Amino acid sequence: MNKDHPEVKFGKTGVLIINLGTPDSTSWWDIRKYLKEFLSDRRVIEVNPIIWQIILNLFILTFRPSKTAHAYKKIWRKDTNESPLLYFTKKQAIHLNKKVGNEKVIIDFAMRYGNPSINSRLAQLKDQGCENIIILPLYPQYAAATTATVCDEVYRSLMKMRWQPSLQIIPHYESDPDYIDALINSIEKKIEQISWKPDLIIASYHGIPKSYFDKGDPYHCYCQKTTRLIKEKFNKVEIQTTFQSRFGPQEWLTPYTDKTLESLPGKGIKNLLVICPGFSSDCVETLEEINIQGRDSFIEKGGKNFDLIPCLNDSPEHIKLFEKLISKFL
Secondary structure, three states: OOOOOOOOOOOEEEEEEEEEEEOOOOOHHHHHHHHHHHHOOOOOOOOOHHHHHHHHHHHHHHHHHHHHHHHHHHHOEOOOOEOHHHHHHHHHHHHHHHHOOOOOEEEEEEEEEEOOEHHHHHHHHHHOOEEEEEEEEOOOOOOHHHHHHHHHHHHHHHHOOOOOOEEEEOOOOOOOHHHHHHHHHHHHHHHHHOOOOOOEEEEEEEOOEHHHHHOOOOHHHHHHHHHHHHHHHOOOOOEEEEEEOOOOOOOEOOOEHHHHHHHHHHHOOOEEEEEOOOOOOOOHHHHHHHHHHHHHHHHHOOOOEEEEEOOOOOOHHHHHHHHHHHHOOO
16 A cells, blocks of 8 residues: 555444433533533424524523433432433443454444434544444334434434445334343333232333324334233233323323323322333433332322333343344344
C-alpha cells in the first residue's frame, strides 16, 4: 500500500443493540436535556412542530424535569451511579460479546436518546473496520415511535458517512418462541418465589396515542399477539393486557394500566402480579411507575399483595434470544 494512503481498517461486522435512552444523571439539567431530545422527536409527538416547540419549551421543559427527576432518583442505581436501563443494556452487550463477539464481530450498544448516542457508536464501529452493521432495536413490538425512530437516526448517521457500511436491521420479535418462553419462565420463577397465589396477571405495555393506531400503527396488534401467545402456553392464571405511561390530554390505547390497578380491588382482585413484556430492561416506567406508583394505588384501593415480574434484562434466556436474532444476520 502507498505509504501516503491513510490506514483503512476493514473486514469486520458491528452489532449495535439500541435501547430507548436515559438521562446522564438525576440533575434537573440532565433530565431536561434528555426530555428535550425525546419530546422533540417528530415520531414521538405528531403535532404541529411549531406549536409543539412553543408548548415544549415554555411549559413542559420548565415544570416536568423536576417531576421526572424525582422519579429517577427513586430507582437510580447507587452502586454504579447510573439508571437501571443503562446498567442492563450495558450488561446485555457484555454478555452478547462473550457469546457472539470475536475478532471479526464487535458487539456494542447505544441509546436513541441520550448517551451513548447512535451516531457516536456507529462512527466508532466504522473506525474499527466494520464494513457491515447489524442493528437490533430492543423493542419486541414494533411501533413508529420506537423501532422506526431508531431506524431514522441510524439512517441520518449513515447519510453523513463518506464510506458507508452495509446495513441490516433486525425486525420486531413479538412472537418469537424464545421470547415467549423467556417471558413465561419469568412468570413461573416469580410465582415460585412468592408465598401467595395471584388472582390475575396484568401484562402492561407502554401506550401510544389512539390517533397513531387509527393512522395504521400496528403496535397495538403486536402487544395483543404477545399476550395471546403467553396465554396459550401459560394458563395457570388469567392474564389481562393494559397500557401505561400516557402523556397529555388525548386518548391513548386502553385499558389504562393505572386506572385498571385502581379498579381491581373493588372487583375482588386482591393479589396481583404485573409483567411488562414490551420493555427489554427495567427502567423508570417499570420500577417507579409500576412497582412504586402502581403498587401504592393498588394497595390503597384495597389490594393485599402486589409484585412486579422483572423485565428479561440480562437473564440467560434473554441473551439466548438476542444471540439467535443476531446470528441469523451474521
